[in-house]
Amino acid sequence: MNAPKQKQKDPYSLKSFRVLVADDYPFMADLMTSMIRELGVEHILLANSGAEAKEMVMMFNADPGSPNHIDMVITDWLMPGGDGDELIRWIRDSKKDAIKFLPVVLCSAYTSEEIVTIARDSGANEAMVKPISAKKMADRILHVINHPRPFIKTPNFFGPDRRRRLEKYKGEERRVMKPDEVKETHERL
Amino acid sequence: MAKSKSKKIKASKELQFKVGTGKIDEKVIKDAQKALEDSKVDFAPLARPDLNKLQKAIDAAREDFSDSDAVMDSIKTPIMNLKANAGSFDYEFVSNLTGMILMFFESVDKPDKKVIQIADVLHKTILLALAYNMSGDGGKNGKILFETFEQICKKYKPST
Numbered sequence: 168m169n170a171p172k173q174k175q176k177d178p179y180s181l182k183s184f185r186v187l188v189a190d191d192y193p194f195m196a197d198l199m200t201s202m203i204r205e206l207g208v209e210h211i212l213l214a215n216s217g218a219e220a221k222e223m224v225m226m227f228n229a230d231p232g233s234p235n236h237i238d239m240v241i242t243d244w245l246m247p248g249g250d251g252d253e254l255i256r257w258i259r260d261s262k263k264d265a266i267k268f269l270p271v272v273l274c275s276a277y278t279s280e281e282i283v284t285i286a287r288d289s290g291a292n293e294a295m296v297k298p299i300s301a302k303k304m305a306d307r308i309l310h311v312i313n314h315p316r317p318f319i320k321t322p323n324f325f326g327p328d329r330r331r332r333l334e335k336y337k338g339e340e341r342r343v344m345k346p347d348e349v350k351e352t353h354e355r356l
Numbered sequence: 357m358a359k360s361k362s363k364k365i366k367a368s369k370e371l372q373f374k375v376g377t378g379k380i381d382e383k384v385i386k387d388a389q390k391a392l393e394d395s396k397v398d399f400a401p402l403a404r405p406d407l408n409k410l411q412k413a414i415d416a417a418r419e420d421f422s423d424s425d426a427v428m429d430s431i432k433t434p435i436m437n438l439k440a441n442a443g444s445f446d447y448e449f450v451s452n453l454t455g456m457i458l459m460f461f462e463s464v465d466k467p468d469k470k471v472i473q474i475a476d477v478l479h480k481t482i483l484l485a486l487a488y489n490m491s492g493d494g495g496k497n498g499k500i501l502f503e504t505f506e507q508i509c510k511k512y513k514p515s516t
Contacts, residue, residue: 205388276440298443301388
């Protein structure tokens with residue numbers, strides 16, 4: 168068995184985590200920044216459009232050897248100068264590994280089902296429905312870190328596996344999630 | 357056997373090696389939520405551009421609502437922004453109301469005069485909510501307004 172190349176650090180030290188927030192509303196961007204900072208992330212970059220986000224991703228992640236890679240992009244869906252889903256497609260179409268595998272969380276005020284579909288099909292790792300809360304934000308960030316998904320490459324799609332792993336039914340236990348958990352999952356979105 | 361055109365690339369654990377795994381302390385999340393709630397941003401000026409966009413979309417729709425998708429998109433987009441921002445800046449009532457109306461608009465195939473009227477009343481209601489600082493859940497009046505809108509949406513029947 169191959170041993171991991173790097174030794175794991177203590178649980179959750181988000182200090183070195185680098186997040187790019189792309190949102191055209193300066194107030195919303197500031198709000199998200201202060202919240203993410205409270206969660207322990209010290210390196211937060213801001214972009215006020217999809218185009219600016221692309222420039223920043225290129226600047227920080229184009230060089231594979233750079234120690235300052237952006238680790239995650241949190242992007243709004245509707246923005247001038249390139250929407251969030253366009254940004255995600257651009258990221259997934261990149262030839263550079265440090266860009267194309269970049270985890271992305273798509274935020275939108277749109278109704279849950281639609282945003283989840285758009286996010287899934289454009290190659291986002293997670294979707295988050297606004298209004299945001301600290302719990303929602305922490306859940307998304309931690310989910311991407313704790314449950315990395317394999318990537319799928321087909322002629323029409325490149326992105327995290329769109330099929331979530333399902334638990335097998337055991338005996339008569341047919342219901343995997345309790346009703347409260349289903350509700351909780353919907354609320355999480 | 358034909359070769360599959362799809363390829364699966366193993367999940368990367370790079371981020372786990374960088375930051376660790378586990379949970380974030382509940383207190384940290386509470387503090388982050390407090391930072392959000394303590395932000396002294398006034399929602400009213402923030403909402404103004406979206407309210408103006410909504411007004412323009414309603415005016416344009418009154419003139420011509422033949423292009424259903426374009427009309428609904430122009431109305432829904434500012435409402436979506438209002439929903440998102442209101443919730444983040446302690447206007448839960450406005451956020452819930454716009455969220456409910458968005459869901460109603462989702463069910464509309466073709467906009468008609470009644471739909472445009474609902475959008476117009478919503479616009480005026482948000483203006484009043486901001487003028488009267490109806491932050492939080494909007495209190496008793498917020499509840500009445502929400503239920504009234506809910507009834508209007510339930511009773512809606514498309515024009516024939």
